[in-house]
Amino acid sequence: MSRRGLLLPVVGFLVLSLGCAAAPPKKDYAAFHAANPRSILVVPVINNTNNVEAPGLFLSTMPIPVAERGYYVFPVNMVRRVLEDEGLSDANLVHTADTARLCNLFGADSVLYVSIEAWTAQYLLITTQVTVEFDYVMKDGKTGDTIWKEHKKVVYAPQQQSGGSPLAALVAAAVQAAVTKAAPNYMPLARQANAEVINTPGVGLPAGPHNREYGKDTVSAK
Amino acid sequence: MTARRSFFLLLAAFAAAAVGCAPRTAYLWGDYDTALYDHYRNPQDTERYVERLGQIVQKAEVEKDKVPPGLYAEYGYALFEAGRLDEAITYYGKEREQWEESRVFMDKMIRNTRRLKENRPGPAPGGELPPPAGTIPGAAPAGEAK
Numbered sequence: 001m002s003r004r005g006l007l008l009p010v011v012g013f014l015v016l017s018l019g020c021a022a023a024p025p026k027k028d029y030a031a032f033h034a035a036n037p038r039s040i041l042v043v044p045v046i047n048n049t050n051n052v053e054a055p056g057l058f059l060s061t062m063p064i065p066v067a068e069r070g071y072y073v074f075p076v077n078m079v080r081r082v083l084e085d086e087g088l089s090d091a092n093l094v095h096t097a098d099t100a101r102l103c104n105l106f107g108a109d110s111v112l113y114v115s116i117e118a119w120t121a122q123y124l125l126i127t128t129q130v131t132v133e134f135d136y137v138m139k140d141g142k143t144g145d146t147i148w149k150e151h152k153k154v155v156y157a158p159q160q161q162s163g164g165s166p167l168a169a170l171v172a173a174a175v176q177a178a179v180t181k182a183a184p185n186y187m188p189l190a191r192q193a194n195a196e197v198i199n200t201p202g203v204g205l206p207a208g209p210h211n212r213e214y215g216k217d218t219v220s221a222k
Numbered sequence: 223m224t225a226r227r228s229f230f231l232l233l234a235a236f237a238a239a240a241v242g243c244a245p246r247t248a249y250l251w252g253d254y255d256t257a258l259y260d261h262y263r264n265p266q267d268t269e270r271y272v273e274r275l276g277q278i279v280q281k282a283e284v285e286k287d288k289v290p291p292g293l294y295a296e297y298g299y300a301l302f303e304a305g306r307l308d309e310a311i312t313y314y315g316k317e318r319e320q321w322e323e324s325r326v327f328m329d330k331m332i333r334n335t336r337r338l339k340e341n342r343p344g345p346a347p348g349g350e351l352p353p354p355a356g357t358i359p360g361a362a363p364a365g366e367a368k
Binding site: 038039053056057059060061063064067068070071072073074075076077078081105106107108109187191210211 | 247
């Protein structure tokens, strides 16, 4: 818990520093609104990196932001185990399986497929640069059509040293070390990526039926 | 001032900033994501996992509409893996009651678990979800009355 206490402010700072990024172009939500899903089946993620812990860690960060957005999220661990029993123990198999059939198994309205494209720590001279990158694709359970997708890359590196103060560099390095040495290392970055992908106006996931903003949120406004 | 001291001061400042704008969540999650992750890393640690999810359920249940979607089901499945089939069925039922979106799935799981309990293995009519591998039918602890 103390580690988490240390990481939270760091993430908070990251979020704050990213708050001023320019709003990306709005995307077309027609297919999403036509499908109007209430529930989302988050299936095991494809791992295109060589970090073996990435898929499990990432999957565990998904339910909270998606549910908070207003959707029923199927229990990810239970779903993973049930799929294994179905012979779909490999995420690649799950992702290539028929979406409608998958949804039928669980009574789900939609499926959220994520693949991990990068999950690396690059050790530089005094710091470590951490990069995570994800692809999110959501498909309608009836038609199998893609109704939402997003790509996210988060790079954690020390802030630019404006004054060139050696003390500031040292502090930044210490914060950096806290992020990269703590276990699980990548949790805050995965959380951050998810939060941004799901909640960013104009590109995020529209508010679901369990969210007060349902039907009137600005994320998906035309 | 030492670097170490200013480091902590800086952290404190960040913490204050983060707390100031921390969004309130609709549900009470506790340490749900780390509990899931720890179980993923160490699937043998069933007892600890059951205990952690149980604590999250207990805290969330104080306010009924604060129980997150999937939590009852995940807890039920943890109980199931621990061989506590009756309790598993109870929590699948709670998930089913609270979230209508879960009904198809929970109905199947309840059916499969009951069948396992009754020591009658074999495919259910139309039931595509078999009991988890590694669960030997009839291996449920004795005293599962009712």
